[in-house]
Amino acid sequence: MKKIVVALAGNPNSGKTSIFNMLTGARQHVGNYPGVTVEKKEGLCRYADHEIKFVDLPGTYSLNAYSVEELVARNFIIDEQPDVVVDIIDSSNIERNLYLATQLIEMNAPLVLAFNMSDIAERKGLRFDTEQLSRLLEAPIVYTIGNKAGGKAELLDAICKIVERPTNRHPHIVHYGDEIEEELEKIGPIVAEKERRLTEKYGPRWLALKLIEQDTDITAKVRSQDVLNAAKAGAEHLRKIFADEPEIVIADRRYGFISGACRETIKSTVESRHSTSDRIDAIVINRILGLPIFLILMYIVFLLTFKIGRYPMGWIESFFRWAGVTIADLWPAGSESAIKSLIVDGIIGGVGGVIVFLPNILLLFAAIALLEDSGYMARAAFVMDRIMHKIGLHGKSFIPMLIGFGCSVPAIMATRILENKRNRFTTIMVLPLMSCGARLTIYMLIIPAFFADKVLVGAGIFTIRTQALMLWLIYLIGIVLAVVCAKVLRLTLFRGETTPFVMELPPYRMPTGKSIAIHMWHRGWMYLRKAGTVILAISIVLWLAMTYPKPPAESLRDLDAGQARQAALKYSIVGRVGLAMEPAIEPLGFDWKIGTALIGAMAAKEVFVSQLGIVHAVGDGEGGTQNLRKQLQNSYSALTGFCIMLFCLISAPCVATVAMTRHETNSWRWAIFQFAALTALAYIITLIVFQIGELARTFFA
Amino acid sequence: MDQEYIRPLSMVGAGETVKVVKVNAGRGLNSRLAAMGLVANTEITVVSNSHTGPFVVTVKQSKVMLGKGMAHKIMVK
Numbered sequence: 001m002k003k004i005v006v007a008l009a010g011n012p013n014s015g016k017t018s019i020f021n022m023l024t025g026a027r028q029h030v031g032n033y034p035g036v037t038v039e040k041k042e043g044l045c046r047y048a049d050h051e052i053k054f055v056d057l058p059g060t061y062s063l064n065a066y067s068v069e070e071l072v073a074r075n076f077i078i079d080e081q082p083d084v085v086v087d088i089i090d091s092s093n094i095e096r097n098l099y100l101a102t103q104l105i106e107m108n109a110p111l112v113l114a115f116n117m118s119d120i121a122e123r124k125g126l127r128f129d130t131e132q133l134s135r136l137l138e139a140p141i142v143y144t145i146g147n148k149a150g151g152k153a154e155l156l157d158a159i160c161k162i163v164e165r166p167t168n169r170h171p172h173i174v175h176y177g178d179e180i181e182e183e184l185e186k187i188g189p190i191v192a193e194k195e196r197r198l199t200e201k202y203g204p205r206w207l208a209l210k211l212i213e214q215d216t217d218i219t220a221k222v223r224s225q226d227v228l229n230a231a232k233a234g235a236e237h238l239r240k241i242f243a244d245e246p247e248i249v250i251a252d253r254r255y256g257f258i259s260g261a262c263r264e265t266i267k268s269t270v271e272s273r274h275s276t277s278d279r280i281d282a283i284v285i286n287r288i289l290g291l292p293i294f295l296i297l298m299y300i301v302f303l304l305t306f307k308i309g310r311y312p313m314g315w316i317e318s319f320f321r322w323a324g325v326t327i328a329d330l331w332p333a334g335s336e337s338a339i340k341s342l343i344v345d346g347i348i349g350g351v352g353g354v355i356v357f358l359p360n361i362l363l364l365f366a367a368i369a370l371l372e373d374s375g376y377m378a379r380a381a382f383v384m385d386r387i388m389h390k391i392g393l394h395g396k397s398f399i400p401m402l403i404g405f406g407c408s409v410p411a412i413m414a415t416r417i418l419e420n421k422r423n424r425f426t427t428i429m430v431l432p433l434m435s436c437g438a439r440l441t442i443y444m445l446i447i448p449a450f451f452a453d454k455v456l457v458g459a460g461i462f463t464i465r466t467q468a469l470m471l472w473l474i475y476l477i478g479i480v481l482a483v484v485c486a487k488v489l490r491l492t493l494f495r496g497e498t499t500p501f502v503m504e505l506p507p508y509r510m511p512t513g514k515s516i517a518i519h520m521w522h523r524g525w526m527y528l529r530k531a532g533t534v535i536l537a538i539s540i541v542l543w544l545a546m547t548y549p550k551p552p553a554e555s556l557r558d559l560d561a562g563q564a565r566q567a568a569l570k571y572s573i574v575g576r577v578g579l580a581m582e583p584a585i586e587p588l589g590f591d592w593k594i595g596t597a598l599i600g601a602m603a604a605k606e607v608f609v610s611q612l613g614i615v616h617a618v619g620d621g622e623g624g625t626q627n628l629r630k631q632l633q634n635s636y637s638a639l640t641g642f643c644i645m646l647f648c649l650i651s652a653p654c655v656a657t658v659a660m661t662r663h664e665t666n667s668w669r670w671a672i673f674q675f676a677a678l679t680a681l682a683y684i685i686t687l688i689v690f691q692i693g694e695l696a697r698t699f700f701a
Numbered sequence: 702m703d704q705e706y707i708r709p710l711s712m713v714g715a716g717e718t719v720k721v722v723k724v725n726a727g728r729g730l731n732s733r734l735a736a737m738g739l740v741a742n743t744e745i746t747v748v749s750n751s752h753t754g755p756f757v758v759t760v761k762q763s764k765v766m767l768g769k770g771m772a773h774k775i776m777v778k
Contacts, residue, residue: 285749385755
């Protein structure tokens, strides 16, 4: 068994990922959006006595090292010296795709060209003179259909053939014209003499070429001043001759070489006409229809994620409730074992709290995979770009923001569709301001407690009622704050140009069920393994803090069940912290009871309601909720009620959100920053609202 | 209309096919555009040019969306 390494290179949208899946059967997503593959992905395949390790390089248009992806791909080929590099080429778009191939040829990589999506090219009426083209490009050509597993054996054969019989190759095939060739011949020997170590690795011609192109990565590696001077003089000389940057002239020559090769070997039998993609685009990115179509699709995504997700979530919740009761029954009735409490309330409750998000995440990523694989995602960015740009965000930021109204956890995960780090981090930071479904339960408790549902204006169905207005106001405050915060973040922490907008609109394609399934599996597993463990750990810690220390048994003797629970919570760490922070939250109109409930709400926002019930010693259920509302009315003013909602809206995201931010930003620093900054913001805004409100009240009274 | 008249891409209407003369976008971006096929002497067709939104062109059989600012920097005839 011979072990070999094969790198897969190719343009975004060339179907590279589907070839990777075809070869390795790896659990990996097939994207249809430029730049979706940023990480390095590997997979194994056994074939004809070879153990082949495939490495999926990031999809790039070139290897000029202007982006991280390009540098990653280039360095892998140079540093790791893979036995074979397979360049996946969209055969219905040969010329643009071969640009990357010319750069691989320049690097003298052992190359196999996979002409992918050959079925589409055939339908388009393209005929290739394979033998001739293969000779001109000095690399074997194999036809593949990645999403239908076509050409797998042929591709593997070609790879093995290269490994077994390395041909003698000469890297001079792209001729850049006399002037440039002259400079290359001048600089080459100087590099070879002065930079032995680099020359050994890269070869003199390629180094000279990169130096004339003023490649920043290579230029930084060169130590010899003589080499740098020669390169500078060469570039200056060429700039004078061509009145353009040498690298652009070189790019032009590469295209010249490509079109030369294609002119003789590719015949188009069908006149190019308006494709189906063009017809769909005429409607989908239409100036008038584009936005409504986008909004309808987004509405469907939202419904799919949360409305359909509600059913499996219900099953999961009932299952864990059943599991809790069943396990609790293992102990003799009436016994209050600490281990029982830990297992039932702490661990089972915690695991349930993690798994309950899974349906949302799976459904959301199925929807996202559908949007990406079909090619619509690029159009969505196009449609929303103008509006989102004003806030300093990318058009695609809209999707996670919208999902945020359902739940921040899948929404933060959905920011993966944004490739620019600044855009992505800004979106993550402001996402918790989108009022999630869990916070709705808080508003539903508070609003009816303090605001009678009067008709303010209008009649019939066109009325504005107090309660609806309050709810609308809270959501609106969240959105306005998110916009302001995003703007501020883009001007301060995440300052910098929004990447100038150049993006390919890939042709529409029918997504395959397999690729969507792989994508869902990938994301769901990642959530459980990475974020889930952190959520579980923090929830158990919070549960411990709410349960311990327990009050001495004799102090509970004369109390009823509700009062006993109240006393126990007050005695616990959370209760004590709530009491201790009362002076700090008093200026917001809050007492220790609200403080305690707020700490509990960190586990999950809806816990605020049950915690408030406990500290006010009222029972569970609908009757309990009514009693609680009465209690709240007696204890607090309507202003305090509003301030509770305001604080819950803005402050401290729940532990699941914190864990997700930590996972997606890959640093606790950002998670803590988000937590602290939002809580500080909530404090300041609530303070201002409460103090002004109080002032107004005394003034009018 | 004079077809040889050099103007920025942003002034070209939908449906028109023009030839790239020069891209003045700064080094990194020039190179990125070149990799996507936007180099001198390439024929491109404008698919959509609305006054407010981004700009869509067809270049070498692929559809590329450009920001409005970018379309100002690409000179065509």
